[in-house]
Amino acid sequence: MGQFLISQAALERNARILHDVSERSGASVLLALKAFACTATFPALRPYAAGCCASGLYEARLAAQHMGGHIAVYSPAYREAELAELLEFAHHIDFNSLPQWQRWRSTCMAHPRVQSGELQLGLRINPCFSTGHTPLYDPCIPGSRLGIPAEQLEGADLSGISGLHFHTLCEQGAQELIDTFRAFEKQFGSLLSTPHIRYLNLGGGHWITKPNYDRAALIALLREIRELYHVQVFLEPGEAWAIHTGVLRTRVLDVFESLGYHHAILDVSASAHMPDVLEMPYRPDIFAIRSTPCEESASPAVRLPGEHYHPAGKAGEKAYTYRLGAPTCLAGDVLGDFSFDTPLQVGDELLLDDMSHYTMVKTTHFNGVPHPDITLLLPDGSLRRIRTFSYTDFSNRLG
Numbered sequence: 001m002g003q004f005l006i007s008q009a010a011l012e013r014n015a016r017i018l019h020d021v022s023e024r025s026g027a028s029v030l031l032a033l034k035a036f037a038c039t040a041t042f043p044a045l046r047p048y049a050a051g052c053c054a055s056g057l058y059e060a061r062l063a064a065q066h067m068g069g070h071i072a073v074y075s076p077a078y079r080e081a082e083l084a085e086l087l088e089f090a091h092h093i094d095f096n097s098l099p100q101w102q103r104w105r106s107t108c109m110a111h112p113r114v115q116s117g118e119l120q121l122g123l124r125i126n127p128c129f130s131t132g133h134t135p136l137y138d139p140c141i142p143g144s145r146l147g148i149p150a151e152q153l154e155g156a157d158l159s160g161i162s163g164l165h166f167h168t169l170c171e172q173g174a175q176e177l178i179d180t181f182r183a184f185e186k187q188f189g190s191l192l193s194t195p196h197i198r199y200l201n202l203g204g205g206h207w208i209t210k211p212n213y214d215r216a217a218l219i220a221l222l223r224e225i226r227e228l229y230h231v232q233v234f235l236e237p238g239e240a241w242a243i244h245t246g247v248l249r250t251r252v253l254d255v256f257e258s259l260g261y262h263h264a265i266l267d268v269s270a271s272a273h274m275p276d277v278l279e280m281p282y283r284p285d286i287f288a289i290r291s292t293p294c295e296e297s298a299s300p301a302v303r304l305p306g307e308h309y310h311p312a313g314k315a316g317e318k319a320y321t322y323r324l325g326a327p328t329c330l331a332g333d334v335l336g337d338f339s340f341d342t343p344l345q346v347g348d349e350l351l352l353d354d355m356s357h358y359t360m361v362k363t364t365h366f367n368g369v370p371h372p373d374i375t376l377l378l379p380d381g382s383l384r385r386i387r388t389f390s391y392t393d394f395s396n397r398l399g
């Protein structure tokens with residue numbers, strides 16, 4: 001059975017960077033739970049996070065129970081019972097369309113937490129400015145359902161609205177945010193200048209903890225927004241908190257040749273345990289875990305003493321190429337073709353790098369494949385098993 005192995009020290013390294021941005025810019029940096037919701041790590045993150053960004057009631061409850069701090073909720077649409085509960089403890093609720101806002105306006109405005117200012121209400125807007133290249137992750141594609149375009153706001157009754165929210169980036173740098181903000185400013189600047197707008201949420205997709213991210217440019221922009229528009233500024237990255245903090249370890253269950261290909265079947269599934277490999281799609285970095293040293297310098301996110309990590313190459317680059325596949329029925333449930341210096345054997349351990357974000361939150365029990373355990377590597381080098389999964393987790397899921 002596979003194992004997600006998360007490094008607390010690596011999480012703290014990212015958290016310190018995000019906290020530093022927050023301190024220097026005056027912006028609040030939230031953790032987007034949709035990317036990373038491993039609550040056992042929250043005590044380590046809590047000192048650094050201003051709170052959480054939630055996609056609805058369940059994530060908001062998780063935030064309140066395990067993180068505390070500010071809870072910003074945005075959902076494309078709210079159900080009545082969900083909204084009633086959120087009104088009791090969320091700090092921002094953002095609406096995706098004018099009909100949603102009009103439908104819930106009077107319920108919200110009548111709530112004492114809204115009247116006291118403890119809970120503020122906002123609109124997600126769509127600046128219709130794409131900087132990404134993957135339509136699946138671009139909320140500004142033509143026909144997008146996410147956010148209100150500028151022309152719809154002309155003449156709309158916005159009394160009761162005190163915040164604006166946009167989320168348009170995905171794994172992007174400070175310049176893309178600056179360009180997006182300038183496009184936003186042109187269309188929504190006069191609204192942002194009105195005194196009843198008190199917060200601006202710049203969404204997620206900021207790769208702030210990547211080594212080449214221009215943090216000085218980000219901080220300058222955040223300060224400018226605060227000083228010019230007198231609003232509280234929020235960022236809600238997910239990936240930036242958890243990037244390069246975890247790996248998925250797996251064992252080879254079978255090796256065979258068929259129709260001219262060498263196949264290795266692993267004990268984890270792309271579809272069930274790391275669906276972004278198929279959805280995004282992307283090719284993970286893979287290492288063979290060996291006891292013999294290796295000269296190559298690439299290093300996975302989490303290392304254990306006594307182990308050496310031999311990077312896999314592209315197909316044909318090293319002597320032995322395999323198609324790495326899952327133990328499921330889905331024909332396309334493969335990680336790709338990878339090559340190794342030595343032949344793979346049943347029982348060999350492989351490491352799939354950078355598997356903390358958008359993996360554990362998306363796993364399923366598809367095909368009844370056993371779910372990988374989750375283990376935390378503590379800063380003192382000890383391992384703490386956070387969660388194991390059994391047949392009961394599978395059998396309880398669907399009735």
Ligand SMILES: Cc1ncc(COP(=O)(O)O)c(C=O)c1O
Pocket residue numbers: 032034035053074167169170171203204205206236237238239240
């Ligand atoms: C509204 C919103 N906020 C924040 C995020 C987090 O983005 P990321 O994990 O790319 O930083 C997302 C991701 O889809 C989102 O949709």
